[in-house]
Amino acid sequence: MIPAQFDYVAPTTLDEALGLLAEHTDDAKILAGGHSLIPAMKLRLAQPALLIDIGRVRGLSYIREEGGRILVGAMTTHYQLESNARLRDICPLLPECASSIGDVQVRNKGTIGGSLAHADPAADWPAAAVSLRAELVAASARGERVIAADDFFVDMLTTALRPDEVLREIRINAPPARTGQSYMKVHHPASGFAVVGVAVTLTLDGDGKCSSVGVGVTGVATRVYRAAQVENALSGSTPDEQTIADAASHAADGVDANGDIYASADYRRHLAQVYTRRAVAAAVANVR
Numbered sequence: 001m002i003p004a005q006f007d008y009v010a011p012t013t014l015d016e017a018l019g020l021l022a023e024h025t026d027d028a029k030i031l032a033g034g035h036s037l038i039p040a041m042k043l044r045l046a047q048p049a050l051l052i053d054i055g056r057v058r059g060l061s062y063i064r065e066e067g068g069r070i071l072v073g074a075m076t077t078h079y080q081l082e083s084n085a086r087l088r089d090i091c092p093l094l095p096e097c098a099s100s101i102g103d104v105q106v107r108n109k110g111t112i113g114g115s116l117a118h119a120d121p122a123a124d125w126p127a128a129a130v131s132l133r134a135e136l137v138a139a140s141a142r143g144e145r146v147i148a149a150d151d152f153f154v155d156m157l158t159t160a161l162r163p164d165e166v167l168r169e170i171r172i173n174a175p176p177a178r179t180g181q182s183y184m185k186v187h188h189p190a191s192g193f194a195v196v197g198v199a200v201t202l203t204l205d206g207d208g209k210c211s212s213v214g215v216g217v218t219g220v221a222t223r224v225y226r227a228a229q230v231e232n233a234l235s236g237s238t239p240d241e242q243t244i245a246d247a248a249s250h251a252a253d254g255v256d257a258n259g260d261i262y263a264s265a266d267y268r269r270h271l272a273q274v275y276t277r278r279a280v281a282a283a284v285a286n287v288r
């Protein structure tokens, strides 16, 4: 399949990119790794008149620590997150989630910012972002604003980003001591996307009780969601096998689940419960 005709620009600074986006808000699209946008263009599901390639913009690809937070540039690739040794120590959910995405080619080219901005209902990063209560920094020619992950994912392929905004940075509070994390996913056998994916970040206090927990679920509904009832059931509890099983049984409560030829809505709800139980148990086992 061949995309519709389009123009292409490759700015080298963010200001330049934002200026172009402000000028062409109605018919331009940002190009990051291209691993979601280009297939959509080939299928003519997207027909932008102008592609603004931010692959050459300096200063959008980094992983650094600052003031107790982990800062990740939007153009950081899945592979860079997967292979970062420091992240394996301080926030292993990020490399674990990255390593579950697609294949080597996809991970080498695809970016965390592109994945979050695309908001595919079966994408992996949104689950991690919700679990970690990440903050997403949106930049435009008008300035910057910070959007909580809970407010960022609006619907299928729809985020809170405005048409003239670029996702610039992802901010995550560095998990405290006695935190365990896990990402558990049922891979779709054809695409590798999540039929269901559950990201858990859980902290225990000195008595072994759960002092904070974040559970993000992807693949089940039209957008990622926070499994708030699971979190409520775990908060303040000692997460033993029975407590985790009881809590995980609420993983799809009130959720309007997607069904398709591969997995019915009921099956997805069932998987959400099973994989939430497994991911929470793994996070508890990973506490250090």
Ligand SMILES: Cc1cc2nc3c(=O)[nH]c(=O)nc-3n(C[C@H](O)[C@H](O)[C@H](O)COP(=O)(O)OP(=O)(O)OC[C@H]3O[C@@H](n4cnc5c(N)ncnc54)[C@H](O)[C@@H]3O)c2cc1C
Residues within 6 Å of the ligand: 029, 030, 031, 032, 033, 034, 035, 036, 037, 038, 039, 074, 075, 100, 101, 102, 103, 106, 109, 110, 111, 112, 113, 114, 115, 117, 118, 120, 122, 123, 124, 125, 161, 165, 166, 167, 168, 191, 192, 193, 194
């Ligand atoms: C074969 C294959 C298998 C895959 N498997 C998986 C998988 O298992 N799990 C998974 O989660 N994903 C999977 N993906 C998707 C992959 O992770 C993509 O890389 C990702 O979804 C999009 O990132 P990108 O950098 O390629 O963005 P692009 O394709 O360049 O852009 C995607 C969309 O986001 C917008 N955008 C990009 N960057 C920004 C930004 N910084 N600010 C604002 N808007 C922006 C673009 O305009 C476009 O609308 C797969 C893709 C392929 C082709």
